[in-house]
Amino acid sequence: MSALNALTIAAARDALRARQITSAELTEACLGAIEAAGALNAFVHHTPEIARAQAAAADARLAAGDAPSLCGIPLGIKDLFCTKGVPSQAASNILRGFRPEYESTVTQNLWDAGAVMLGKVNMDEFAMGSSNETSCYGNVVNPWRRGNDPTPLTPGGSSGGSASAVAADLCLGATGTDTGGSIRQPAAFTGIVGIKPTYGRVSRWGVVAFASSLDQAGPMTKTVRDAAIMLGTMASHDPKDSTSADLPVPDFEAALTGDIRGRKIGIPREYRMDGMPPEIERLWSEGAAMLRDAGAEIIDISLPHTKYALPAYYVVAPAEASSNLARYDGVRYGHRAKLGPGDGITEMYEKTRAEGFGDEVQRRIMIGTYVLSAGFYDAYYNRARKVRALIKRDFEQVFAAGIDAILTPATPSAAFGLGEMADASPVEMYLNDVFTVTVNLAGLPGIAVPTGYDAKGLPLGLQLIGKPWGEGDLLNHAYVLERAAGFVGKPAKWW
Amino acid sequence: MSIDIDTARKVAHLARIRVPEARLPALADQLSGILSFMEQLNEVDVTGIEPMTSVTPMRLKRRADVVTDGNIQASILKNAPDAREGFFAVPKVVE
DSSP states (O other), X not given: OOOGGGOOHHHHHHHHHTTSSOHHHHHHHHHHHXXXXXXXXXXXXXXXXXXXXXXXXXXXXXXXXXXXXXXXXXXXXXXXXXXXXXXXXXXXXXXXXOOOSSOOHHHHHHHHTTOEEEEEEOOSGGGOOSSSOSOTTOOXXXXXXXXXXXXXXXXXXXXXXXXXXXXXXXXXXXXXXXXSSTTHHHHHXXXXXXXXXXXXSSOOTTBOOXXXXXXXXXXXXXXXXXXXXXXXXXXXXXXXXXXXXXOOOOOTGGGOOOOOTTOEEEEEGGGSOTTOOHHHHHHHHHHHHHHHHTTOEEXXXXXXXXXXXXXXXXXXXXXXXXXXXXXOSXXXXXXXXXXXXXXXXXXXXXXXXXXXXXXXXHHHHHHHHHHTSTTTIIIIIIHHHHHHHHHHHHHHHHHHTTOOEEEEESOSSSOOBTTTTTTSOHHHHHGGGTTTHHHHHHTOOEEEEEEEEOTTSOEEEEEEEOOTTOHHHHHHHHHHHHHHHTOOOOOOOOO | OOOOHHHHHHHHHHTTOOOOGGGHHHHHHHHHHHHHHHGGGGGSOOTTOOOOOOSSOOOOOOOXXXXXXXXXXXXXXXXXXXXXXXXXXXXXXXX
């Protein structure tokens, strides 16, 4: 058996249940790997005491038999999730020192199933970013490199710490969150699997809010099967989240039959962007061929409002963010600025927020404030919500016409170098989400699967988009793609 | 629509974020760039389209109007930068 921390969740589960390994051994292997991977800056709050206690409890449960799939499995938790007594600061200075008095529903579900928390992982501040360069903890580094070129690359964002940690085998899986592509883009940049479920499948309670109508948590894992296992535990109906769906959670792993004969896969022509790199185009057509070889029917489709998804997103998401982030005022938790003589409450708010929020977060709050302000609400916010309705209708129409899943590239390129976008405008950075953001606007499930490499040997991923509540089917399509592509690459260890 | 320095100052104040005068021109530029990107939305015919208000068609659940928790004052104040005598403390608001 290779290093224990390199196991998939499914393989570790089987070995744990067969009593070939213990959760204590598995957890120590991960803690050791984390200790040796400081250069990646993926883990930012380490919780070895909690991990060892949970591992011991899991081993007891395993010994008693009848342990759930995630029992004894060590995971990384994105810093956006509130974890009781453990720093949870959304990678922001404004939440420095914040230790929640409560546990998010998603993490509670994981602990109830016996999972082990290794620590909190890095991310873009308040999940706003596509390169993990806006974190108060500093950049996360992608374990992948361009061959022998030591240039540090971005793992993508905002769930960059989760992606880097899973790709480098620091943990068996990690939680991510996705508002415009923050699970799928980093998964594609690091050669792992990431699924954003249907809006409402996973509770948002206790997850620091960015844009409430778009945010959804999901697993980031080494394989599609692991994603199915972990999603099954993360998902639940939660009365504490009013948008949580009151639907039973199916057995997603059981949906992985590998049989997609007769399924109709849509290829949206609007995703063929001007100037798309030939290697992305090739990856996409190879993916379509793999699904066709598996017996699916490939059909050209049109999603006519695709072009307007990014501008609509960059109205709706900042508008919601400006409202959600109003709570960081230096009164109830987190940072409060030092006040000068004569400073009143307005100065306290303004100084606290100027010191606590980074540039990108400040920018988005201000854009949101502007589009919601008197006189512009109709011109920007209401118009964007109407365009959002049209984007959702595009998808409804193709699904109504019999399409089962939609295949697109996950990202417009492979991982780029940290700092390479430093001189780019905010809008250029936003283009990273061009293929993923439509899915959040429409509330659909989407999954990124690694299927190939660029010319420099970096992983590339494809995205499959499914019908609402059809995660099982979607995972099965992804499973077929994963098996056909046979992507087994791992980054060469340099850290 | 482009944002001038006065508008940038006003937006920063509305957002309760202190922005030094020297940084306002750059901020106005960046906000204008983002807004001009959004102008593309004006190309879309939205006649007769209702603004999307709910991702999944659903009626929000109701529950009985009763207290479901409470008596957790210490927990609530635990993370406050300044808590005194069971309250959040802030600079004087009323003269």
